[in-house]
Each structure stands twice: as C-alpha cells, then as structure tokens.
Amino acid sequence: MPVAADHESLLRLLHGGAPASALRRLLDTHGGAAAAVAAGPRDWASHGLGAGACNAIRHPDAATLGRSLHWLEDDGHHLLGWGDDGYPPLLRRIASPPAILFVAGDPGLLWRPAVAVVGSRAATAGGRANGAQFATALARAGLCVASGLAAGIDAAAHAATLEAGGATVAVLGTGPDVAYPVRNRPLMARIEAEGALVSEHPPGTGPLRAHFPSRNRILAGLALGTLVIEAALQSGALITARLAAEAGREVFVLPGSIHNPMARGCHRLLRDGAALVETPDEVVEALAPVALELARALRGVLETSAAVPSPIGTPPLVEDSDTHRLWQALGHDPTTMDELVERSGLTAAAVSSMLLALELEGRIAAEHGRYSRIGG
Structure with missing residues (x-):
C-alpha cells in the first residue's frame, strides 16, 4: 500500500527515542505528526524531548527509517498514531499508552x-x-x-x-x-x-x-x-x-x-x-455488560464519523450477501454463536465480526453470549 504522508513523520518521531508521554503531548498539541515534526527543536524540547531525541528527529538514521518505510509498503501492514481515528479506544484509557503502534494483519x-x-x-x-x-x-x-x-x-x-x-x-x-x-x-x-x-x-x-x-x-x-x-x-x-x-x-x-x-x-x-x-x-457472563458498554461507545464513535451506520430496521446489505445469510439465521429469540454458525453455514470468525457490526448499528442485542434481532 502507498505509505501515508504522515507515516514518515510518525516514524521519525518514534525513532528519535523520546518517551511515549512526550510524543503524545507533541501530537496532541499539533494535531498530527507532520505538523509536530515541522514545529522544530525548540518546540520539541518544550514538550519534554531531550537533546538526543531532537537531534535524531532532525537527522534520522536512513537505514532504520528505510526499514520501517519498506515494511509499511505491504498491504497488510499498518501504522497507528496517537491522533489517528483507528487508534484502539480501550488502549487510550491506560496510564501509559503507546504513542505509535505497528499492526500486521487486521x-x-x-x-x-x-x-x-x-x-x-x-x-x-x-x-x-x-x-x-x-x-x-x-x-x-x-x-x-x-x-x-x-x-x-x-x-x-x-x-x-x-x-x-x-x-x-x-x-x-x-x-x-x-x-x-x-x-x-x-x-x-x-x-x-x-x-x-x-x-x-x-x-x-x-x-x-x-x-x-x-x-x-x-x-x-x-x-x-x-x-x-x-x-x-x-x-x-x-x-x-x-x-x-x-x-x-x-x-x-x-x-x-x-x-x-x-x-x-x-x-x-x-x-x-x-x-x-x-x-x-x-x-x-462477567464481561457481557462491559462488552455491551464498549459496543455502545463504539457505536457513538461511528455515528459521529463520516460513515454513519444505516438506521435500525433497514435491510442489512444486499440480498445475496453473507450478512443477509446471518440476518436470516437470527431471530427474536436469543441464539448462541454456535447455532448461528450452523444455521448460516458461515465460519465462526465471519459470524463474530458481522455480529459486532450489527450490534454497533443497533440491529441486534447481545446478552450472555446470545444474540437476537431488534426491530424488523
């Protein structure tokens, strides 16, 4: 995949070796890695970056930076910065979240x-x-x-x-x-x-x-x-x-x-x-209420983004889609994951991901590992 313009700036910040807390402050202040890098050494120092880190950001090691950029060229390789929408929300809540994450896969x-x-x-x-x-x-x-x-x-x-x-x-x-x-x-x-x-x-x-x-x-x-x-x-x-x-x-x-x-x-x-x-x-059973709270929070995030989910009750995707097969397998009576896999003929991984999407859209309810339709 083409490397996003901001990725090189994120990598320069990371390879500078500054603490994650300082990098988070810097990214929060400037709203993005490119602007943070452009701010210059005096600004970096005011956010807690030491002289060594400032120098490494100004003059990054070409081989190290090149290795990371080359890794990101793969379609399945991703870089998530502290300010990115895709940064995992639960991780933001810990005491010392990382400023930058490398992700291989989904x-x-x-x-x-x-x-x-x-x-x-x-x-x-x-x-x-x-x-x-x-x-x-x-x-x-x-x-x-x-x-x-x-x-x-x-x-x-x-x-x-x-x-x-x-x-x-x-x-x-x-x-x-x-x-x-x-x-x-x-x-x-x-x-x-x-x-x-x-x-x-x-x-x-x-x-x-x-x-x-x-x-x-x-x-x-x-x-x-x-x-x-x-x-x-x-x-x-x-x-x-x-x-x-x-x-x-x-x-x-x-x-x-x-x-x-x-x-x-x-x-x-x-x-x-x-x-x-x-x-x-x-x-x-212990995590079901917490998982539901997370789903509601994520639904709120999605509803405020550009990709707003369809209103409750509208048909889920196209007639011949996997999601439609799962929708037909669902009823108003709570149904287990295993039953849905058997009824739909889909894999457990596919059913799991689609159930989460349907829950975030407000189409289904999930309680104690059982799923049921909401509305039509």
Whole structure:
C-alpha cells in the first residue's frame, strides 16, 4: 500500500527515542505528526524531548527509517498514531499508552471486545489444555482472544482460537516482523494472515528483556479482562494481571494444585481479590455488560464519523450477501454463536465480526453470549 504522508513523520518521531508521554503531548498539541515534526527543536524540547531525541528527529538514521518505510509498503501492514481515528479506544484509557503502534494483519480487531489469556511459558500439559479449552470457548462466544505469542499458555491460546475460527491478537515485545521464540514463527505468520500482530517497536527490533514487561501493559490495555491460567510467583502473567487491575479491567484466575509451582502466582492473585473461575461461561457472563458498554461507545464513535451506520430496521446489505445469510439465521429469540454458525453455514470468525457490526448499528442485542434481532 502507498505509505501515508504522515507515516514518515510518525516514524521519525518514534525513532528519535523520546518517551511515549512526550510524543503524545507533541501530537496532541499539533494535531498530527507532520505538523509536530515541522514545529522544530525548540518546540520539541518544550514538550519534554531531550537533546538526543531532537537531534535524531532532525537527522534520522536512513537505514532504520528505510526499514520501517519498506515494511509499511505491504498491504497488510499498518501504522497507528496517537491522533489517528483507528487508534484502539480501550488502549487510550491506560496510564501509559503507546504513542505509535505497528499492526500486521487486521487493525479492526483492536476494537473488538477481547480477553487477554496469559500464563506460564513453562506451562504444564494440563495448563496448555486449559488455555486451549478456554480460548476456544471464548472465541466461539464472539470474544477476541489476545495474548503475547510466548511459549506455553500464550501459544496454546492463539492456536486454539485460530482452530476455532475465532479472532486473535498477539502483542509482541519485538518488532512486528520478529518471532520470539523462533519456533513460533509459523504461528506468528498464521496470526498475521488471520488475526493481528501488534507492537510498539519498529521492524527489526529483537527480543530485549526490558520490552516484555512494557508489552504486557498493551496486552492488558487492549482487553476487557485478563484470564491467568498458570503463573509462578515471579512471572510476566502476574505483571499483566496487575496492570489490568490498575486499568480497571477484570482479572480472572484458574486455581491449581497446591503442589504445582505454576499455580502459586494464581493463588496469590486470588488472595489479592481476583475472580476465581472454573468455566469459560463465567468469564463470558462477567464481561457481557462491559462488552455491551464498549459496543455502545463504539457505536457513538461511528455515528459521529463520516460513515454513519444505516438506521435500525433497514435491510442489512444486499440480498445475496453473507450478512443477509446471518440476518436470516437470527431471530427474536436469543441464539448462541454456535447455532448461528450452523444455521448460516458461515465460519465462526465471519459470524463474530458481522455480529459486532450489527450490534454497533443497533440491529441486534447481545446478552450472555446470545444474540437476537431488534426491530424488523
């Protein structure tokens, strides 16, 4: 795709190495990256950028900038700046949102109601099975499953979601083109093709230790709630859970055996007030009101944009479209996702995305994982 004019300016700001907070202030002040870059060093310094960052913006490294620009030439690669309409709304609400995001795949998934499924890299076989079971059920309930593409629970959750035909988002601690661990490269490629990869780091960035705790704040911030499957007392999953709680999001935990060291972190979270869950339905039921609130908020955003949804009751798209097939499968009695997939003959991923669109348009109601028509 042709690289947007503002993208080079965004990349210059990012590669300058200034803190995200300073870049957000700069973008807020000037309304866009091109204007921010044009403002000059004195203005940058007044927004908290140091001399090194100012110099790097004025004289960007040609190879580094060129690598990022080349990555953006792919149709499936996207750059979201703090001031962009497509920046995910839930992520704006955390304490330290990134100023710029690289997205490989479908950036629209970052607006979907999501659950972060996290846990130990050294998960037990039972833990991986639980991660897959919960991810499958959550995906079939219409929720996006987000995780960090690490070994163990993360990989199990991503893979199970894809197998269920659901939507999954992987938040990376590397650049959007770097697989870590390397053995997850095939899974990463499949997520890019069928879901979305997200990173605040430019292409070519390797797996630096300091990047992974900060990655977890993005994962927690994109999700309505975080589900911890297995976690030791010192683990990234506990960091994600803490950041989710600090952002006002739900934290769910599966209990484990007192003899399993991978359950001790889970039990600490439970003592600290996290919600104990034993079935995926408990997660879905707890998040249903929050997901509905998000849908209403997103509908408000869409109604104020140039693309205003059709009025309630008008025919959904054209007669022979997939959306019409789904509309015919829907009734006034609440219907589960699985029933709609069976009736329509569509994939679970297609049904999930269309249900969200119909809900945002005010055509359907969603309660406890069941969907019904509103009006005609």
